[in-house]
Amino acid sequence: MSGTYSIYVKYAQNVADIGFLTTTIFCSILIYLTxxxxxxxxxxxxxxxxxFPALGIFFATLEIVLYPNVFHHDASYVFYSTSRPFGMGKNAVIIxxxxxxxxxxxxxxxxxxxxxxxxxAIF
Incomplete structure (x- = not known):
């Protein structure tokens, strides 16, 4: 990975960490109250x-485990991950x-x- 863009990857991982914590806390409160x-x-x-909040917690957990990167071009998205969590193989990460x-x-x-x-409901 290029040295110029590696700092942005670290920022994205920090944002994912903060997002995981806030999602877990606030969605748990919402589920409890509901x-x-x-x-x-x-x-x-x-x-x-x-x-919906339970799915949000699950989505945030997947994001924190995989740290996926997304490339968007025109009408398509490419998800890829540069990490191998828990020593998983390439096929497991793809799945x-x-x-x-x-x-x-x-x-x-x-x-x-x-x-x-x-x-x-309104109309």
Whole structure:
């Protein structure tokens, strides 16, 4: 890796570390409040409010384990990792990166579902 860009990789890893801590803390608080402190029964929306932060914690955990890098060009993304966590082989890291991409896509789709649910609830 070039010496000029290695400092940015370190910054990105520090941001991922801070993001993991804040995501774990705040999403855990949100899950706790949703499950134990909300008095009204919102039905399936309650499950959505618990699933989304749980998925966020899982996504942050995957990010902290893999430290993936993303290259974006036009309409495509390339996920790659320069680390081998836990001494995994290349194929295991490739499978985890594919899983990371799937969790990322699922997170974005959950945002759209929440938007549509709230839109339909208002109108």
């Amino acid at each position: 499950i134990f402190k909300v008095k009204r029964n919102f039905g399936s929306y309650t499950y959505l409010l618990v699933l 985890l990166l594919g899983f990371y991409g799937g969790v990322y896509a699922f997170t974005v789709s959950m945002l759209s579902v929440q938007f549509l649910y709230r839109y339909w």
